[in-house]
């Protein structure tokens with residue numbers, strides 16, 4: 327029921343083609359290269375994790391895919407079309423929930439529909455999204471009354487209510503305590519399975535990447551360059567103790583130059 | 589059975605019905621009344637009996653609350669909370685009476701007696717009320733215009749580079765000028781002294797509101813805009829639904845500053861040109877050396893200013909319910 331209200335048509339999950347993308351920032355007049363010739367493709371409906379050390383340029387890459395910035399070189403295409411301005415079909419969830427403090431939970435979730443002028447006709451999607459992240463009864467709460475985990479759920483609902491075809495997750499669980507984090511990892515997988523969207527998860531947590539994604543793209547230190555592309559051929563639901571996961575984890579750590587810690 | 593028991597107990601009333609401090613305050617007011625009528629005044633004072641009776645009546649009412657306040661609902665709760673204040677005011681009244689009417693330690697007519705103040709309020713209240721109403725209207729007009737102008741200017745400055753390029757230097761140069769400095773010119777330029785005053789009050793309000801609104805918009809977290817943009821927001825939505833609500837706490841600080849400065853401008857404008865309002869009343873009373881009337885006008889003016897500030901606080905609490913840890917007024 328709930329899922330039905332938010333269901334994207336399965337084949338509507340977007341494909342992404344990142345082709346020879348480089349990007350740099352100006353830092354006090356000096357160029358700071360952040361992405362170096364990055365290329366990869368993601369097929370529709372996939373769950374892909376981008377794994378790399380902190381500060382290597384993962385968030386930058388995600389912002390480029392979202393259309394919030396434009397690459398200095400190379401091209402990014404979503405469903406074959408060059409990424410232009412931000413669009414509600416591709417939604418970025420930030421590491422901080424960044425809810426609007428002056429809006430209630432409900433009004434925060436309704437933000438996208440309101441901005442697109444379809445809140446009147448599509449209002450029931452708001453309730454469905456709130457139920458989907460398990461926050462029934464908190465509609466009227468203000469963000470300062472929520473815990474970190476609840477706030478991040480609201481941020482997820484705010485994204486899902488738009489029926490995105492592409493969900494870009496920038497370390498959305500990075501600041502949660504470990505128990506909440508584990509619970510929400512499972513929820514992310516089930517949300518992805520219910521909605522059929524393409525999910526790209528940025529993380530610096532090896533375990534999280536391997537537990538959630540069908541494929542893990544590993545980046546080296548800044549300027550980010552792809553150092554490995556690991557398929558995770560395991561069915562869902564997965565089990566954290568699975569020896570195959572442990573093996574993949576060792577591989578990923580190896581690519582990050584952290585073999586010694588294994 | 590149990591129901592009857594509870595009703596019975598209710599009939600007896602809770603033990604807390606008695607408010608000792610409130611009773612003490614009642615005693616204070618009775619004392620003040622007795623002292624006023626039995627200790628002869630130094631010089632002739634009007635309305636001694638009437639004032640004395642008023643204080644005694646006040647003592648009776650306060651005493652009633654002292655005895656049964658615990659059962660008198662919200663009013664009773666208020667006297668419970670404010671009992672010490674009621675007592676302190678009674679004591680202060682006694683001291684005032686003794687220092688002015690009874691011993692003359694504070695000389696007449698600069699420090700009017702309670703009787704003289706009573707007379708002013710008794711006979712001159714229509715004029716004072718009318719003046720206060722006029723002041724509120726004048727202030728309200730000027731403040732609303734000024735707030736609207738300051739708010740729009742501030743939003744435009746925070747939003748548009750071109751607008752801030754041209755307006756910031758002007759604002760920096762002209763804004764800090766006290767509005768009262770325009771007074772001689774304004775009375776010349778505007779057709780009526782009333783419209784001149786509205787302009788001056790608006791001017792003094794607009795500056796702090798514009799600056800605070802501007803800084804409020806400038807301080808809005810960039811992420812709010814990016815989130816709204818990814819959710820499909822138009823520039824109009826970004827201004828109305830992101831920038832403005834996010835800047836509102838700053839805007840209210842500006843409104844408070846504007847309201848405070850506009851009080852000063854109002855009084856000066858009324859004293860120097862407008863033929864009505866509390867400022868004019870003050871001026872007029874000074875012309876007659878009617879000190880009691882001046883104190884009366886100050887009293888009403890304080891009530892007006894405090895009332896308006898309270899109103900603004902109420903509005904802010906209503907608008908900014910989402911903020912935590914705000915000061916209660």
Ligand SMILES: Nc1ncnc2c1ncn2[C@@H]1O[C@H](COP(=O)(O)OP(=O)(O)O)[C@@H](O)[C@H]1O
Pocket residue numbers: 351352353358360378379380381382383384385386387548
């Ligand atoms: N707007 C910006 N201006 C200048 N430098 C930036 C900007 N955004 C990010 N950077 C720099 O780019 C690098 C990569 O940042 P980011 O993509 O956030 O890394 P990650 O998400 O992998 O931790 C960092 O060194 C950061 O300081």
Ligand SMILES: [Mg+2]
Pocket residue numbers: 381384385386496497
């Ligand atoms: Mg990051």
